[in-house]
Amino acid sequence: MGKYILKRFLMIIPTFFLTTFVVYGMLSIIPGNPAESILGIYATQEQVDALTEELGLNQPFLIRYVDYIADLFRGDLGVSWLQGYRISDQVMVRLPNSLLLAFCAVFLTVLVGIPVGVYAAAKQYKLPDKISLIMSLIFACVPAFWLALMAQLLFSVKLGWLPALAEAKYSKSMILPVLTLSASAIANTVRTTRASMLDVLGQDYIRTARAKGSNRVYVVLRHALPNALLPVVTGIGSSFSSVFSGAVIIEIVFSYQGIGSLLITAVRGRDVPVVMGTVIFVALVICLLNLLVDLSYACIDPRVWQRFSKS
Amino acid sequence: MNKRKENNPILDIKDLYVSYNTDDAVVHALNGLCLRIEKGEVRGVVGETGAGKTTMALSVLGLLPEGISEISGGSILFRNQELVRAKEKLLAQLRGKSISMIFQDPMSSLNPVICVGEQIAEVVRLHFPKLAKDEIELMTDEIMEMIGIPPQRKSEYPYQFSGGMKQRIVIAIALVCEPDLLIADEPTTALDVTIQAQILELMKQLKEKLDTSMLFITHDLGVVAEFCDTVSVIYGGEVIESGMVEQIFARDKNHPYTKGLFECIPYIDSTSKRLTPILGNMPDPADLPPGCSFCERCVHAAERCKNEKPASYQIGGHEIKCFLFENTAEVGNE
Amino acid sequence: MAKKMNQIESKKNLVWRRFRKNKLAIVGIVILGLVFLLCGTAPLYIDYSQVIYQDVTRAFVAPCLEHPFGTDQFGRNLYARMLYGGLVSIGSGFAIVTMRFVLGLFFGAIAGYFGGRIDTIIMRIMDVFMSVPAIIMEMVVIVSLGQSILTLYIALTVVFFPAAARLVRATILTVRDQEFVAAANCYGSSTFRIICKHILPNGIGPVVVDAALSLGATILAISGMGFIGLGIPSPTPEWGTILAEGREFIRYYPHLGIIPGLAIGICVMALNFIGDGVRDALDPRTRK
Numbered sequence: 001m002g003k004y005i006l007k008r009f010l011m012i013i014p015t016f017f018l019t020t021f022v023v024y025g026m027l028s029i030i031p032g033n034p035a036e037s038i039l040g041i042y043a044t045q046e047q048v049d050a051l052t053e054e055l056g057l058n059q060p061f062l063i064r065y066v067d068y069i070a071d072l073f074r075g076d077l078g079v080s081w082l083q084g085y086r087i088s089d090q091v092m093v094r095l096p097n098s099l100l101l102a103f104c105a106v107f108l109t110v111l112v113g114i115p116v117g118v119y120a121a122a123k124q125y126k127l128p129d130k131i132s133l134i135m136s137l138i139f140a141c142v143p144a145f146w147l148a149l150m151a152q153l154l155f156s157v158k159l160g161w162l163p164a165l166a167e168a169k170y171s172k173s174m175i176l177p178v179l180t181l182s183a184s185a186i187a188n189t190v191r192t193t194r195a196s197m198l199d200v201l202g203q204d205y206i207r208t209a210r211a212k213g214s215n216r217v218y219v220v221l222r223h224a225l226p227n228a229l230l231p232v233v234t235g236i237g238s239s240f241s242s243v244f245s246g247a248v249i250i251e252i253v254f255s256y257q258g259i260g261s262l263l264i265t266a267v268r269g270r271d272v273p274v275v276m277g278t279v280i281f282v283a284l285v286i287c288l289l290n291l292l293v294d295l296s297y298a299c300i301d302p303r304v305w306q307r308f309s310k311s
Numbered sequence: 312m313n314k315r316k317e318n319n320p321i322l323d324i325k326d327l328y329v330s331y332n333t334d335d336a337v338v339h340a341l342n343g344l345c346l347r348i349e350k351g352e353v354r355g356v357v358g359e360t361g362a363g364k365t366t367m368a369l370s371v372l373g374l375l376p377e378g379i380s381e382i383s384g385g386s387i388l389f390r391n392q393e394l395v396r397a398k399e400k401l402l403a404q405l406r407g408k409s410i411s412m413i414f415q416d417p418m419s420s421l422n423p424v425i426c427v428g429e430q431i432a433e434v435v436r437l438h439f440p441k442l443a444k445d446e447i448e449l450m451t452d453e454i455m456e457m458i459g460i461p462p463q464r465k466s467e468y469p470y471q472f473s474g475g476m477k478q479r480i481v482i483a484i485a486l487v488c489e490p491d492l493l494i495a496d497e498p499t500t501a502l503d504v505t506i507q508a509q510i511l512e513l514m515k516q517l518k519e520k521l522d523t524s525m526l527f528i529t530h531d532l533g534v535v536a537e538f539c540d541t542v543s544v545i546y547g548g549e550v551i552e553s554g555m556v557e558q559i560f561a562r563d564k565n566h567p568y569t570k571g572l573f574e575c576i577p578y579i580d581s582t583s584k585r586l587t588p589i590l591g592n593m594p595d596p597a598d599l600p601p602g603c604s605f606c607e608r609c610v611h612a613a614e615r616c617k618n619e620k621p622a623s624y625q626i627g628g629h630e631i632k633c634f635l636f637e638n639t640a641e642v643g644n645e
Numbered sequence: 646m647a648k649k650m651n652q653i654e655s656k657k658n659l660v661w662r663r664f665r666k667n668k669l670a671i672v673g674i675v676i677l678g679l680v681f682l683l684c685g686t687a688p689l690y691i692d693y694s695q696v697i698y699q700d701v702t703r704a705f706v707a708p709c710l711e712h713p714f715g716t717d718q719f720g721r722n723l724y725a726r727m728l729y730g731g732l733v734s735i736g737s738g739f740a741i742v743t744m745r746f747v748l749g750l751f752f753g754a755i756a757g758y759f760g761g762r763i764d765t766i767i768m769r770i771m772d773v774f775m776s777v778p779a780i781i782m783e784m785v786v787i788v789s790l791g792q793s794i795l796t797l798y799i800a801l802t803v804v805f806f807p808a809a810a811r812l813v814r815a816t817i818l819t820v821r822d823q824e825f826v827a828a829a830n831c832y833g834s835s836t837f838r839i840i841c842k843h844i845l846p847n848g849i850g851p852v853v854v855d856a857a858l859s860l861g862a863t864i865l866a867i868s869g870m871g872f873i874g875l876g877i878p879s880p881t882p883e884w885g886t887i888l889a890e891g892r893e894f895i896r897y898y899p900h901l902g903i904i905p906g907l908a909i910g911i912c913v914m915a916l917n918f919i920g921d922g923v924r925d926a927l928d929p930r931t932r933k
Contacts, residue, residue: 019773029789125378141914143865145872146888146906149895157896204419210374211414212434212484213407215399226424245780249869264873267784268792275788283777290776 008294012287019283020072024065027272033057055081068276077277082269087277090262095281098251098258100169102244105182109243110236113186117193117232122220124198132190140187144246148180148253166256177254181246185239192235196228203227230297237293241286320388321492321524322348322371327385327395329366329375329548336597340366342548342604343385345623346526348492348541353518353525355539355556357532357572361593363548364528368494370395371526372412373402389492408438411485415497417478421469427480428465431455431487438488454487457520458513475506479513486517494526499534511538532572536560544569547594547604554629564639566631567609603633611635663926670922676915684731691725697880698722705898715900717891723901727908730882735912737798737877738864744802745863746856749809756810757817768814771807779804779866787875794877801866805859813852850927858920861913868909884909 035051052058056067071078077087120132139147155176156164163173200206201224209223210216251260259278266274329341341363348354358364369375371387371394387394389410394402406412414420421430431451435442442450452462458479460472469477478498485493495514499507511534518525527539535542535556542559544552544566552559552566559565562573571589591608594600600607606616615634624636664670700720708715714723756767774782786800870876871885879886884905891901 015769015772015776018769019776022770022773023777023785026785026789137914137917138910141861141917142910143868143872143885143888143906145869146902146909149888149892149902150906153895153899153902204414204416205422207374207414208420208481208484209422211372211406211412213403213405213437214433215403223422223425227422241775241778244778248778248780249873252873260873263781263784264875267788267875270788272788275785279777279781279785282781286776286778 004298005295008291012291016284016287017069019287020069020280021065023279023283024068024276025061027276028061028064030270030272072280077280078273080266080271080274082266082271082274087274090274091259091277091281094257094259094262095278095285097169097256098244098247098260099285101174101177101181101251101256101258102240102247104174104178105185105243105247106236106240108178108182109185109189109239112182113189113236114193114229114232116186117190118197118220118225118228120190120194121197121201121228122216129194132194136187136190138187139183140191144180144184145249145253147183148176148250151176151180152253164254166251166254173254177250177256180253181243181250184246185236185243188239189232189236193228193232196231197224200224200228233293233297237290240289240293244282244286319350320347321350321352321390322346322526323386323388324367324371325386325388327367327370327387328383329363329370329380330383331376331380333379338596339599340548340596341370342599344545344549346543346550346553348524348526350491350524351522352541353527353539355535355542356526356528356545357530357535357542358545359530359593361596362545364545365496366548367545368412368496368526368528371494372406372410373397373399374412404438407434407485407490408488409490410492410494411488411490412494412496413478413481413485413498416501417474417481418501420481421477423469426466426468427472428455428462431480431484434484434487450487454483457517458483475502475509478502478506478510482510482514482517486521486523489521489523491524492526493523494528496528497530498527500529500531507534514538532576544572547599548596549604549632550623550630551605551632552630558627558629564626564629564631564636566605566633567611567635568605571608660926664922667922667925669918670926673915673918673922676911677919680731680735680912680915684728684735687725687728687732691728693729705894707898708900714904715898717887717901718894723887723904726882726887727884727904730884730887730905731908731912733877733881734864734867734884734909737794737867737883738860741798741801741805741863741867742856742860744798745806745809745859746852748802748806750813750852752806753810753813754817757814764814767810771810774804774807775811780869783866783870784875792875792878794881797867797870797876801863801870805863805866809852809855809859812855816849816851854920854924854927857923858917861916861920864909864913864916868905 033048033052035048035055035057039047039051056064059067068078075088077091079085080087080090116132120129123129152164155162162176164176166173166177197220201220206219206223209219214222247258248260248263250256251258252264255261259282263275263278265271266278324344324346327341327344328339331338331340344363344367346354346356346367356364356367366375370382371389373394375382382395385395389405392401394405421427428451431454432447435447435450439447451465455462455465460476460479460483464471469480472480482498498514499510502510514525515538517523527535529535539556541555542553543550544559546568552569559569562570565573568589571587574587575589577586589608594604594607600617602615602617602619603609603612603621606612609616613634619634621632621634621637623630623632624639626636626639698721700716703716703720704718706712706716706720712722712724714727717723717726752767752771756764777785782804783800786803787796790796790799867876867883868885868888871883871887872889874886874889876885877883879890888902888905888909891898891905895902
């Protein structure tokens with residue numbers, strides 16, 4: 001087991017470095033001299049040259065890349081071109097906030113999506129199934145940010161039940177952001193779980209289980225569910241990335257202090273180091289999470305060991 | 312093998328009608344099927360694919376697919392208890408404990424994520440909830456030894472066993488609670504011939520030890536000859552011939568379909584160059600003919616056969632549903 | 646030869662027949678058809694000037710006969726903006742899905758057919774794109790290339806084509822090792838021919854389905870970018886940007902927020918119905 005974990009962990013490292021390389025490379029394509037854009041059109045050539053020198057923009061690409069990685073390991077993400085703050089400070093505060101939002105959304109997805117999906121499969125074609133399908137359809141198709149706006153309108157402005165803006169973490173003001181963010185992931189999880197359950201329920205070993213004399217609920221929970229969860233876990237694992245994407249937008253709607261507004265301001269102003277620093281950290285987090293998902297797969301499905309020992 | 316107690320059958324299926332309501336049409340899978348098993352008897356059930364053998368087996372246990380299937384008539388008596396439309400709770404109590412079933416494909420019959428020891432122990436626990444943990448373990452070990460798999464392999468998973476061994480495990484699950492009746496639906500069809508022989512041998516031994524009555528479904532006449540006491544031949548959802556193995560395999564009096572089945576088997580000492588199949592196909596179960604279901608393929612077919620259904624004619628324990636034998640016997644009970 | 650043609654033909658008919666039976670898919674086609682009709686014919690009877698014509702005296706008008714969807718804060722006719730916006734949103738969606746499909750096909754085919762080093766390199770790079778959340782990667786592209794319609798298209802293509810490439814590669818791997826390819830090799834077909842005549846036709850099914858299904862997600866992504874201000878630049882109407890512009894006023898003029906979002910939702914729903922219908926028609930095993 002330990003060997004498996006180590007092996008999978010080592011596999012992330014090259015992917016992570018490759019990601020940093022590709023992203024750094026993409027961000028270096030910027031046409032024109034960034035120093036010029038920072039200083040504006042009224043800057044003199046000397047000022048531009050000085051800034052270029054200072055920012056190290058005249059060095060060859062690979063050297064800049066290596067320097068950046070070296071700095072990265074020292075925890076130094078550089079300084080914002082536009083506002084001069086230390087990027088690592090901002091990222092360290094805001095990224096955990098975004099992660100918290102995303103985690104809560106994924107947690108809710110698992111808590112709500114899986115049971116509803118199982119129930120819908122058990123009552124296939126009857127009313128609960130139809131209702132859950134319709135609801136999933138609606139929530140998966142409307143834009144999350146629109147849902148957020150409408151929720152704000154309804155629950156905050158018209159009904160006054162919940163705060164409109166997310167002021168503090170771990171408070172009532174997180175409810176609307178988490179709900180609207182998770183809506184589409186819940187919808188997809190319900191569909192996937194339902195499909196997977198139906199697939200499993202048609203398998204021969206379910207028939208065997210019933211032929212042993214187990215009652216229906218026991219068959220569903222003990223025999224069908226562990227097998228049905230395998231594709232669902234994969235789905236949830238990959239949903240983290242899209243939940244995170246959604247979080248960036250939802251944060252804007254609720255003025256949540258996550259990396260969303262940080263990034264958008266940086267993109268609009270072409271503040272490259274900020275974008276770079278944020279992307280790197282996000283990539284790292286996602287890589288680690290994918291690892292966790294893979295490991296959890298191994299816990300549920302004993303056949304994974306077979307494939308592992310063969311390779 | 313000849314200890315039969317008359318008039319106290321363990322399983323008595325009378326006039327069973329089962330249909331499936333699909334999107335396109337209503338499929339009449341069973342049409343007045345009659346079958347009887349006495350205590351200690353091994354009855355073989357022979358028929359082509361689609362004749363209704365599995366449907367019959369599933370009906371006994373109440374495991375027909377819900378929503379689309381329907382038992383539209385007849386009765387199934389198990390030890391004089393009616394199983395048709397019985398409450399689910401009653402059926403669940405019988406399954407695994409009094410009536411067990413093993414299915415055709417061992418590769419997919421076992422749950423891939425639960426270890427085999429647990430899958431065997433589960434049946435015991437379900438029906439004997441008061442038993443202590445170590446007693447259950449003892450029973451599991453015992454049955455594993457009986458089927459020839461070392462009990463140390465209890466904690467392994469199905470993917471670690473071969474097809475033949477998986478089928479043994481399936482048999483163990485079916486027999487661990489010592490049921491009165493075992494329904495085996497083509498248990499050896501998916502296995503190699505050599506493994507097939509082993510499994511049959513195992514089943515024979517277990518049958519001797521536990522005195523289980525069996526309903527053995529197969530399409531292989533050879534296996535029937537070797538293993539069964541009595542045979543029922545199914546065609547078009549009904550039993551068209553039934554009797555003791557010696558009577559049917561004597562081949563002096565057979566339903567034309569059974570005769571055709573025997574002639575399909577190539578013999579090593581025959582000199583003919585071509586095989587003799589039964590021409591034509593089984594009737595479409597969604598569109599059954601009004602008369603005898605075999606008449607279109609029968610070389611002896613008469614005008615009468617097209618419109619009238621033959622009754623089951625008895626000749627000393629040997630029943631045949633064909634007008635050819637109308638005069639040689641008294642009409643049997645349906 | 647003639648018999649082979651008949652066989653292919655009847656498979657198409659079979660697929661079409663199954664598709665027609667699917668009620669939701671038909672509903673999807675009807676809805677989408679209506680949307681296409683409305684948006685597509687818009688240029689005929691609504692001049693583009695209406696879209697950008699501002700009349701602040703008639704700002705924030707609620708939906709009425711003259712302005713079926715009302716007007717926004719600049720007095721612009723929301724109905725006109727929505728119709729042209731539909732052209733932009735859906736048209737962009739089609740363009741992006743096509744670009745993605747082509748790129749995915751190209752890279753996936755190369756990786757799948759040649760295998761080995763080339764495969765590994767290509768797939769590693771695809772992994773990179775898939776390991777960063779979509780929005781973030783889109784932002785990286787927009788930062789590098791600036792903000793314009795073209796860069797938005799590039800951003801959205803770049804972010805999602807790896808998934809398509811992966812699918813193509815997987816399909817090709819499955820098909821490549823089947824015997825009829827070895828047979829074709831034996832009688833001297835060139836590599837290119839083999840790919841075009843044998844591998845692609847057999848592998849293309851799931852890829853087309855994926856492309857169709859992703860149109861809805863693409864439109865959502867386009868409007869998402871528009872909503873945060875990184876999408877198609879004003880004053881070109883696009884449903885996401887329209888929603889963003891109306892956002893601060895929805896408290897008092899909800900029609901500015903409800904209408905664009907509803908439009909996006911309905912279109913995506915229709916597209917999903919159609920996509921599901923296509924997938925079920927091609928592979929009925931997945932139902933029930």
